[in-house]
Each structure stands twice: as structure tokens, then as C-alpha cells.
Amino acid sequence: MRKLVLAAFLALGLAACATNPDGSKLSADDEESKLEYYNRAMFNFNYQFNKKVMKPVARGYRSVTNQFFRNRVSAFFNNLEEPAYFINNLFQGEIKNSGISVGRFLINTTLGLAGTFDVAAGWGLEKKKNSFDQTMAKYCVPDGPFFILPIVGPATPRYVAGWTADAYASPLFWALIDVENDGVDAAVVGATALKYINIYAENEGLIESLEEGSVDFYATMKSAFLQNRQKFISLCGTEDVENDTLSYDFDFGYEDAFDEEME
Amino acid sequence: MQKILTFIMTVFLLAAGSAQAEVDASKAENFIKKVTTQGIEEIINSDVSAEEKDARFANLFNEYLDLDFIGRFVLGRYWRSSTPKQRTEFIDVYREMNIKTWSKRFDEFKGKTFVFKGTTPSNSAGQIFVNTEVPMEQGAPAKVVWRVKENDGTFKVVDIIIENVSLAITARNEYAAYIKKSPDGVDGLIANLRQKSMQ
Numbered sequence A: 001m002r003k004l005v006l007a008a009f010l011a012l013g014l015a016a017c018a019t020n021p022d023g024s025k026l027s028a029d030d031e032e033s034k035l036e037y038y039n040r041a042m043f044n045f046n047y048q049f050n051k052k053v054m055k056p057v058a059r060g061y062r063s064v065t066n067q068f069f070r071n072r073v074s075a076f077f078n079n080l081e082e083p084a085y086f087i088n089n090l091f092q093g094e095i096k097n098s099g100i101s102v103g104r105f106l107i108n109t110t111l112g113l114a115g116t117f118d119v120a121a122g123w124g125l126e127k128k129k130n131s132f133d134q135t136m137a138k139y140c141v142p143d144g145p146f147f148i149l150p151i152v153g154p155a156t157p158r159y160v161a162g163w164t165a166d167a168y169a170s171p172l173f174w175a176l177i178d179v180e181n182d183g184v185d186a187a188v189v190g191a192t193a194l195k196y197i198n199i200y201a202e203n204e205g206l207i208e209s210l211e212e213g214s215v216d217f218y219a220t221m222k223s224a225f226l227q228n229r230q231k232f233i234s235l236c237g238t239e240d241v242e243n244d245t246l247s248y249d250f251d252f253g254y255e256d257a258f259d260e261e262m263e
Numbered sequence B: 001m002q003k004i005l006t007f008i009m010t011v012f013l014l015a016a017g018s019a020q021a022e023v024d025a026s027k028a029e030n031f032i033k034k035v036t037t038q039g040i041e042e043i044i045n046s047d048v049s050a051e052e053k054d055a056r057f058a059n060l061f062n063e064y065l066d067l068d069f070i071g072r073f074v075l076g077r078y079w080r081s082s083t084p085k086q087r088t089e090f091i092d093v094y095r096e097m098n099i100k101t102w103s104k105r106f107d108e109f110k111g112k113t114f115v116f117k118g119t120t121p122s123n124s125a126g127q128i129f130v131n132t133e134v135p136m137e138q139g140a141p142a143k144v145v146w147r148v149k150e151n152d153g154t155f156k157v158v159d160i161i162i163e164n165v166s167l168a169i170t171a172r173n174e175y176a177a178y179i180k181k182s183p184d185g186v187d188g189l190i191a192n193l194r195q196k197s198m199q
Helices: A002-018 A031-064 A067-079 A082-091 A095-110 A132-138 A157-168 A171-176 A183-212 A217-233 A255-262 B002-021 B025-044 B050-064 B067-075 B077-081 B084-103 B167-181 B185-198
Strands: A147-149 A153-155 B115-121 B127-134 B142-151 B154-162
Touching (some): A082 A095, A217 B167, B025 B142, B050 B154, B067 B077, B067 B167
Antiparallel strands (some): B115 B127
């Protein structure tokens, strides 16, 4: 079933590619502009998908839920990510943090009513977010080119690899491979859909205001996504998670040097 | 005697040089405290009309942001190839567009507070980063860093970095992509921004 859905999305993506001559000035003669041509087409497809599917769904979801309920949903899904934080903290030698992740998961899953309340944070056990993406960055795995995934949006190969690896650590995945129970598969698909609808519903305002001020929304999203990933760059080959060079401390005065760096 | 004079002068020059490069961290932090307090208390949380809020925000924006400096960076390599008229026009519409889009986002900041987390030096002379966090209802606080530039004792904001994303770099990348594709170049960008600021 999932393969079918994926195939359908890929087909849609390719169709969007073929029928979108919008970026007409782009010559498809080098790899980079070919990739950009695909990216812009897929970005437009996702944009339409969000507008025509996600937006009405999120609107409906918001009308039948209140903020309290949506906070519980966010907390529930955040809690399911703790096992991935644990493993990656461990991989990166952050033993104390990985202990905190285990503690948080145990406390919040039980006393926090299946993770819907973050009681551990109230006890001073703050979340120690981590990811396989960051683990790979720490072991100097290159990020690869920027591209747009169907539905999911901005990505790089390392981002996708990290995301996939972390999904294996999620209790949602453990539930999925429990083949004894036929109902579970649909429940997991439903839960995943709920997760993304909830995220979209909570961030719709932000997405819209970003778009409002933008003259090239694709370029805006690409720039923001890649800048956010700069924080990983300094991890490679260093012991310290807190680095000393700030990714956003570009030289404000000397524009030429900056251009060469970024392009 | 002459040697002593030279020595004294050298010391003075060195002292002046380093004073110019190093920004007073506590002054820079106080400046951002003033900006955020004014923004939240006197505009976002206040009980005045929407028009009054917009007007107050426009004042705040013009007073505390160095738009000429930011605009110049944001236009990047196209700044140099632009005519003086294009430059002035660009700065104007960039200002208008920013005031307009930020005004619409007031509600998102209602009841929010900024927690100050010290400063970080910048590699650029006369600039410093003021670190703040905005506690969120759900999840981790949002990281907001203010890039502050000092000029003869006057402080100005030159960039705001939200969760590692610099608004200046984002705009610069976005406008470069737009100008590259637009048949009208910088004029096309100016026209588009003007339209956005009038919506």
C-alpha cells in the first residue's frame, strides 16, 4: 500500500515536471539547473497540495479541536521521538543526555499519560533533541545537494537518511512491524497523518506570513532550510557540540567574499 | 622627548582602534531590551487602534533598524550595478514591505517575552550578537539572535536570526534568485515589492 502511494506521488511529481515550463529561463544543460528545474516543479506541486488538501484539512481539524488538545497531540508525537534522541545522543558520546532521553521517555509515557504531558520537563529534565542526521554530521558525512521531496518538502540526502534511520527508532515503527495485528497498519498510517496535520495546523500562520513577504517563495524556503542546517557543519571533527564560529556571522561589510562563499 | 610623544600617540591610536572594534556588550543588550520592550508593551500588547499600532511600529522600525545598511547587503552584487535612483527606490519599498508584513504578524507575539541570554562577539568590526529566547507554549523556546551594529555610540539592528535563519541572508538569496529570473532585473524586483507593500 505504501509503495503504491509513493509511486503515485512520484508519478505526479514527474507529471508536474513535464508540464511546468514556468522557469523558462533555466537552461537544463548542467546538473545543477536540471535539479533546480525539478525542485521548482516539485515545490509547486507541494504548494498546490498544501493549498488544496492540507489547508482545508487543517482548517477542519482546527475547528473540531482546541489548543489544549493540539498541544497534547504535539506532546504525544514528540515523546515518540525520545528513543531516537537516546540512540543518537549515545552515538555522539553524550552519555548524560542519552540518560535524560531514557528518563524522559519512561516518565512521560507513564506519568505523562502516554506522552501527552511533558511532566519530566517540570522536574528539570529538559528535552535533549538529537538526530541521526546530526550523528552523521558529527562523523563528517557530507550533506549532498538540496532537493524537494514530494509532500515532505525541502531535503538533502543526509537529511532523508537521518530521517529514515530515526523512524526505525520510533515506537510507531515497532507497532507497524507487528504483523500479528492487521488493524495496526491503518492505525499507524492514520497516526502519521494526524502528526503532519497537527504540525501544519499549528504552523499555517507562519508559513503564510513567510510567503506573503516573499517574491520567490522557493528561494526563500531553500535559503532558510539550508541556513538552518549550517549549525551542523562545525560538528564534523569537533568534540564540542557548542561550537565557536557562528554560522550566521557572515561578513556584513564585504559582499563579494560572501557571494563566493555561498555560490 | 619625541620618542615619548610617539609612544603616547601610538598607545592612544591602539586604544582608539580597539575601542572601535569592540562593542560594549551590556550597552548592546540594553539596546535590544529597549527595542523588544517597546515593541511588545507599547505596540503589540497595548490597547490602541490597529492604525495607531501600525504607525508606532513604523516609527520603531525606522528608528532602530539600519535599513540603508541592510538593504545594501540584501541587494548584494546588484547594488553595485544599480543606479542611485534604483537604490533609493529599493530601500524605500524594502522598508515599506517589511513594515507591512511584520505588522500583520503582531498577534503571533502577543503575550510573548524575550529572555536575554548574553552576547556573542562578531567577526565584523563594530558588531555584536545579542542572544534571546522566546518561551513557547509547547516545546523548546525559539532562539532569536539580534545582530547589532554600533556607530559612534548609536546602536542599530542590522539582522535578526531566528532559529539559525538570518533574515538578511534569506532576503539576499531570495532577491538574487528573483533578479536572475526576472526580465526587468532590479526594476522587476522593485515593482514586485511595491505591489506587496500596498496589499
